[in-house]
Amino acid sequence: MTDVAFKDQMNEAGELLTADGVPLKQKLAITTRRARMRALLLTAPLIIFLVVSFVIPIGQMLFRSVYNAAGSNVLPNFAVSIQDWDEQGLPTEQMFEDFVKDMQLARKNRITGKTVGNLATRVNYEIPGTRSLFTKSSRKLSKVTEGPYKEALIKIDKKWNDPGLWIALKRVTKDITPYFYLAALDYKYDEKGDIVAADELYQIYVSNFWKTLRLSATITFITILLAYPVSYLLSTLPLRTSNMLMILVLLPFWTSLLVRTTAWIAILQTEGMANDILVFIGIIGDDNRVQMIYNQTGTIIAMVHILLPFMILPLFSVMKTIPPSYMRAARSMGATPFTAFRRIYLPQTLPGLAAGTLLVFILAIGFYITPALVGGEDGLLISNLIAYHIQKSLNWSLGAALGTILLIIVLVLYWLYNKLVGIDKLSFG
Amino acid sequence: MSGNQNNGSADGSQNDAYVSFQRVQKSYDGEILVVKDLNLDIAQGEFITMLGPSGSGKTTCLMMLAGFEPATNGEIFIGGRSINHIPPHKRGIGMVFQNYALFPHMSIGENLAFPLEVRKMNKADAEKQVKRALDMVQMGDFINRRPAQLSGGQQQRIALSRALVFEPELVLMDEPLGALDKQLREHMQYEIKHIHENLGVTVVYVTHDQSEALTMSDRIAVFNDGVIQQLSSPDDLYERPQNAFVAQFIGENNKLSGTVTKINGDTCTVKLDDGGVLEADKVNVSAVGDRTLLSLRPERVEIDPTSDMDDILDAKIEELIYLGDHIRVRMNVAGNDEFIAKVRNRGEKRDLKKGQTIKVGWSSSDCKALDA
Structure with missing residues (x-):
C-alpha cells in the first residue's frame, strides 16, 4: 500500500503554502489578477459614467440645498462684520459703512451672481416684498460718499430702520443655511429670527408631498389590481401566446412617453373619445360631460397606464417560476381555490409583487411629464414644483432642497422595504 | 389493438x-x-x-x-x-408530484400541517398526526427545516408523508x-x-x-x-x-420477424425472413400467412444448446461486453445483428470470441409470436 496522504505545507506565520513554497493566498492573487483586471476594465466605463452623471449631480444637489452664497458674494465685507452684531437695536455704524460700500461696489459689478439683483432675490425669499427696496436704495446710494452711513441709508428708505431686516441680512450673508429646507417644509423665519410656520397661503410643499405620496400609493394599488391577473395569465399561457401578449404589454415602451400622454388627452378631454362614447350610450347628457383630465383623475389614469409594465414584468418573471403543481398540491390536500391562492400562490409571488410595488411607487413619486401635461393644477406632483423652481423661479436652492427631501423619502422607503421584505428577495425579472 | x-x-x-x-x-x-x-x-x-x-x-x-x-x-x-x-x-385524494411541490415558504411541519389545517383539525391533534406522518418516513427531526434545506431524497419522503398525513x-x-x-x-x-x-x-x-x-x-x-x-x-x-409494444417496452427483447406457416393449438410454426424455421408460442397471431414478430428474452437464449431445444439457429458473435454478473453477447442471428444473449458468469472459462460462429437455442415456449 502506498501512502497517498497529502500534507498541508505551512510557513512560520501559519499560512498555507503551495507545492512550490509560495504562500497560497499570494499565489491565488497572482493567478486571478488578470481576471480581476479585466473585470475592472469592463466595468470602468459604466462606473465613470455613473460618477459623472449620477454621483456628482446628486452631490451638487445636496450641496446646493444648504449652500447659497448670493449674500456674501455681493456683500463680502459686510458679511464678515455683521456676524459680530448681537441683534439688539440696529447694527453699528461700521457695519452700515461696510454695507453701503459693498452695495456701491456691487452696483458697478456686472459679474454673474454678484449683482445687487442677486442679493435682492435672495433676501426676497426670506422677506417677500423687499426686492424693490434694494434696487431703489442701490441707485440712490451711489450719491452717498461719506458718513454717517446709517442716517443716509434710513433717509433713503424708512425700512432700513427695521431690525428684522438686518437680522434677515445677517442670516442671508451666511453661505450655509437651513433656510431652504425650512421653506420646503413650509416653515420660515419671523422678524426675530425664530422658526415659525409659514403663512397659510405659502404652505404648499408639505401638502404637495402628501398628495404626491397619496397619488403614488393609489396608482401603485391600481397597477397591482390590473397587473396581477394579467401576469398570471401570461405566466400560464403557452409560450407562443404569452409572447404575443407580452409584446402588447411592452408596446407602450416602444412609444414615446409624450405620445402616450397626449393620446390620453385626446381620449379623456371633455370633447374626447371617452366622453363621446358615454354621451352616445346615454349614460351622461351632452351638456354635462365629465371632466376626466387636467385633474387628479387624469394624472392617475395616464400614470397607471404608463407604469403598468413595470408591475407586470417583475410579477410575470416570478409567476413563471412557480410550477402549477404547487396549486395542484394544495388543492389535492383539500384547500379551496381561494385558500390555495392565499396561502400558497400569493406568498410565492411576494418578491415580484414587492419589486413591482417599489418600482412603480418610486417612479410615480418622481414622475414629471405626465402630471405636467394632464394634471392641471390639481394633479401636479412634487416633481412639477421642483421643475418650477429650477426652470421658472430660478430658486435652485429650494428646488434642490425639495429634491433632497424626495430622495430621502425614497431612501426611507427602500430601508422600510428592506426591513419588511428584504432587498435580497427582490426580483425584477 | x-x-x-x-x-x-x-x-x-x-x-x-x-x-x-x-x-x-x-x-x-x-x-x-x-x-x-x-x-x-x-x-x-x-x-x-x-x-x-x-x-x-x-x-x-x-x-x-x-x-x-x-x-x-x-x-x-x-x-x-x-x-x-x-x-x-x-x-x-393524496397526491405526490414529480417535483415534490413542497411549499418553499413553509417549514416541513407547516407543509404537513397544511392539509390538516384546511380541514380545520384542532392544533393538538394536527401536531400529533404530523409527527406520526414524519416518523413513518424517518424524518421526525426535520420538522423545522425548510424544503430547500433538504436533499432530493429527503424532500421526496416529506412529499410522501404530506400526501398521507390526512389519511x-x-x-x-x-x-x-x-x-x-x-x-x-x-x-x-x-x-x-x-x-x-x-x-x-x-x-x-x-x-x-x-x-x-x-x-x-x-x-x-x-x-x-x-x-x-x-x-x-x-x-x-x-x-x-x-x-x-408490451414485449419491447418491458425488459429487453430480441426480435425476429417472419411469417406463420402452420398453427398447431397453442404453438405455431414460423418461417423467418432468411429461411430458418422456428416453433413459437402463439400469442397474437390468428391465421396461417400472418406476419409475426417473434419476441425472445435475452436470458432465455442458450449458447451451445443441448439438442433437445425446440429452436436452434446459427449465430455470429459481434461483440462481448463484460458486466460482472453476466456477459452480454451481441450477435447476428437470422439477419438481426442486435440479437442479445446474457451468459451468466459462473466463473468457468467460456471460450467466446468476437467473430466466432456458434449455435444458439431456446425453448419454443419462451419464443412469443406477436403481432408484426
Missing part, C-alpha cells in the same frame, strides 16, 4: 371496484384523443401502476382522477360515486422518483412499497420506468397511444406480453 384485454367493466355496470374509469376519453384540442376509451377498475388497497412512454396518456389519466383535468367523455367513480363534478379539494384512502403518485439518482430511487421504491403494505391505501402510480413498475406494483397498466395495451401482474407482463 385496443383495451379489450383488460378486465374493466366496459358495460358500464357498477362492480365492487374502488376506483373505476368507465369509457373515459380525453381530448385537449378537439382533434386528437389523448386517452381513448379507457376502462379500468382498481380494487381497494391495490397498488396499480400506469406505465408508458411520455405522451401515452398515463399522466392525463392521473390528472383526470385527481380532478385537475375534466374527462371529455365517460365517467370516473371512486367508491361507487361519480366524481366528474367534484372539485379536486373535495375528492380527498386519504387513495394516493396518486406522478413519477415521484423521477428526479432521484438510481440508488436512492431503488431504495425509495422499497420504502413506498412497505408504506403501501402497512397502510393498506390504494395507490395509483405513474411512471415511465419499467423496473420501478415491476418492483412495486400489484398490477401494471401499460399505456401507449392513449390505450391500455395490457393490464396484468408484473410477472405476467414480463413472461406473457400480449403484443409487440
Whole structure:
C-alpha cells in the first residue's frame, strides 16, 4: 500500500503554502489578477459614467440645498462684520459703512451672481416684498460718499430702520443655511429670527408631498389590481401566446412617453373619445360631460397606464417560476381555490409583487411629464414644483432642497422595504 | 389493438371496484384523443401502476382522477360515486408530484400541517398526526427545516408523508422518483412499497420506468397511444406480453420477424425472413400467412444448446461486453445483428470470441409470436 496522504505545507506565520513554497493566498492573487483586471476594465466605463452623471449631480444637489452664497458674494465685507452684531437695536455704524460700500461696489459689478439683483432675490425669499427696496436704495446710494452711513441709508428708505431686516441680512450673508429646507417644509423665519410656520397661503410643499405620496400609493394599488391577473395569465399561457401578449404589454415602451400622454388627452378631454362614447350610450347628457383630465383623475389614469409594465414584468418573471403543481398540491390536500391562492400562490409571488410595488411607487413619486401635461393644477406632483423652481423661479436652492427631501423619502422607503421584505428577495425579472 | 384485454367493466355496470374509469376519453384540442376509451377498475388497497412512454396518456389519466383535468367523455367513480363534478379539494385524494411541490415558504411541519389545517383539525391533534406522518418516513427531526434545506431524497419522503398525513384512502403518485439518482430511487421504491403494505391505501402510480413498475406494483397498466395495451401482474407482463409494444417496452427483447406457416393449438410454426424455421408460442397471431414478430428474452437464449431445444439457429458473435454478473453477447442471428444473449458468469472459462460462429437455442415456449 502506498501512502497517498497529502500534507498541508505551512510557513512560520501559519499560512498555507503551495507545492512550490509560495504562500497560497499570494499565489491565488497572482493567478486571478488578470481576471480581476479585466473585470475592472469592463466595468470602468459604466462606473465613470455613473460618477459623472449620477454621483456628482446628486452631490451638487445636496450641496446646493444648504449652500447659497448670493449674500456674501455681493456683500463680502459686510458679511464678515455683521456676524459680530448681537441683534439688539440696529447694527453699528461700521457695519452700515461696510454695507453701503459693498452695495456701491456691487452696483458697478456686472459679474454673474454678484449683482445687487442677486442679493435682492435672495433676501426676497426670506422677506417677500423687499426686492424693490434694494434696487431703489442701490441707485440712490451711489450719491452717498461719506458718513454717517446709517442716517443716509434710513433717509433713503424708512425700512432700513427695521431690525428684522438686518437680522434677515445677517442670516442671508451666511453661505450655509437651513433656510431652504425650512421653506420646503413650509416653515420660515419671523422678524426675530425664530422658526415659525409659514403663512397659510405659502404652505404648499408639505401638502404637495402628501398628495404626491397619496397619488403614488393609489396608482401603485391600481397597477397591482390590473397587473396581477394579467401576469398570471401570461405566466400560464403557452409560450407562443404569452409572447404575443407580452409584446402588447411592452408596446407602450416602444412609444414615446409624450405620445402616450397626449393620446390620453385626446381620449379623456371633455370633447374626447371617452366622453363621446358615454354621451352616445346615454349614460351622461351632452351638456354635462365629465371632466376626466387636467385633474387628479387624469394624472392617475395616464400614470397607471404608463407604469403598468413595470408591475407586470417583475410579477410575470416570478409567476413563471412557480410550477402549477404547487396549486395542484394544495388543492389535492383539500384547500379551496381561494385558500390555495392565499396561502400558497400569493406568498410565492411576494418578491415580484414587492419589486413591482417599489418600482412603480418610486417612479410615480418622481414622475414629471405626465402630471405636467394632464394634471392641471390639481394633479401636479412634487416633481412639477421642483421643475418650477429650477426652470421658472430660478430658486435652485429650494428646488434642490425639495429634491433632497424626495430622495430621502425614497431612501426611507427602500430601508422600510428592506426591513419588511428584504432587498435580497427582490426580483425584477 | 385496443383495451379489450383488460378486465374493466366496459358495460358500464357498477362492480365492487374502488376506483373505476368507465369509457373515459380525453381530448385537449378537439382533434386528437389523448386517452381513448379507457376502462379500468382498481380494487381497494391495490397498488396499480400506469406505465408508458411520455405522451401515452398515463399522466392525463392521473390528472383526470385527481380532478385537475375534466374527462371529455365517460365517467370516473371512486367508491361507487361519480366524481366528474367534484372539485379536486373535495375528492380527498393524496397526491405526490414529480417535483415534490413542497411549499418553499413553509417549514416541513407547516407543509404537513397544511392539509390538516384546511380541514380545520384542532392544533393538538394536527401536531400529533404530523409527527406520526414524519416518523413513518424517518424524518421526525426535520420538522423545522425548510424544503430547500433538504436533499432530493429527503424532500421526496416529506412529499410522501404530506400526501398521507390526512389519511386519504387513495394516493396518486406522478413519477415521484423521477428526479432521484438510481440508488436512492431503488431504495425509495422499497420504502413506498412497505408504506403501501402497512397502510393498506390504494395507490395509483405513474411512471415511465419499467423496473420501478415491476418492483412495486400489484398490477401494471401499460399505456401507449392513449390505450391500455395490457393490464396484468408484473410477472405476467414480463413472461406473457400480449403484443409487440408490451414485449419491447418491458425488459429487453430480441426480435425476429417472419411469417406463420402452420398453427398447431397453442404453438405455431414460423418461417423467418432468411429461411430458418422456428416453433413459437402463439400469442397474437390468428391465421396461417400472418406476419409475426417473434419476441425472445435475452436470458432465455442458450449458447451451445443441448439438442433437445425446440429452436436452434446459427449465430455470429459481434461483440462481448463484460458486466460482472453476466456477459452480454451481441450477435447476428437470422439477419438481426442486435440479437442479445446474457451468459451468466459462473466463473468457468467460456471460450467466446468476437467473430466466432456458434449455435444458439431456446425453448419454443419462451419464443412469443406477436403481432408484426
